[in-house]
Amino acid sequence: MKMLISGMAIAASALAIAVPAAAHHSFAMFDRTKTIVIDGTVKEFQFTNPHSWLEIDTVEAGAAKHWSFEMNNLVGLRRVGWRAKTLQPGDKVKVTMHPMRDGTSAGQLMSVTLPGGQIFDGQGIKPATGVAAPTAN
């Protein structure tokens, strides 16, 4: 199921990113006025630099679809609680994202809700909720 969040919430989420556009290469390709929530199954979690990526499979209008989501880099994600095994293939997740402007089945991952209800920030901004504080940085 996909939900389009409209109104004030979009403005809030778009402006909450405190990274100036000039300093990063790729934010311009996402439509940050649109926030979409999408349910899917993890195919692969690439915990890497310069970006981590989450690949999920979804079912939309009865058809199988695949999405690729760009995340913050490994170092930044680690600081807000991510580890290599935070997401495993087969996990059922809820993703909040800004879609690509050009219609590619891809987007900027803002947050993901795990099967156990924990919420992890995809851009390394907020510490993960519902988890114990990490023991290492």
Added chain:
Amino acid sequence: MRKLRTLATAAILSAAAAALGGAPALAQNIAAPVAKDTPPKNPKDISGIWFMTGGGKFPPYPWTAEYGAIAKQRAAASDAGNPYQPAGSSCLPRGLVGMLTTGAYPLEIFQTPREVAVIKENGGVHRIYLDRKHLGEDDLSPLFFGDSVAHWEGNSLVVDTISLGATDNIDGQNPHSDVMHVVEKFTRVGAKTLDVEVTVDDPKAFTKPITTVAHYTARPEYEMQEYYCVNERNVFTGAGQAIAGAK
């Protein structure tokens, strides 16, 4: 409805503050400035791990006609959805000015009597020599962190850097020339606080020098992470961007 309005207002204010304060990507900046610091044990010791916690913003760039035109053209391209691609977007270092004035990643400073090495977590090593003057032009080539030589003035390490032509952008987008000359002053102002003043003098690009002070806070227990680009999936076509492996 009131809750959403408050959230939006808070987000607008924090984004505005971030834009004015010039400390981007605060998310990754996991130190907070020390409310009341104590004097440093050894003010000439600038070693350690430092997170930028304030400052670092230049005044509006005082462009020459030629470089102002380049700046305007790059801004227009970015607005049109084709952002300028600095070296860092393919994982090369941002360069000297960016290393010292954009937060997001910490600096690790190693210090010997002969040399100071400033390493940034997302790449880049700035080596500063205290035992010599600048190399001659015949011995120099375009560099990311330049030819850097330094001496102590009181408790400030004053660093002079030339030969910075390996990059063509000062902040990820705006241009600088091959004659950019940078003076840094590292001052350990407190046990947990380091100020880094950066002055950029570029007569081809700017009509006068520009200066900022970046404030850093110590996090001695932090371990610097590896940062190597093993998975670059952004493809820059010149007309826009694509993601490798996405449909």
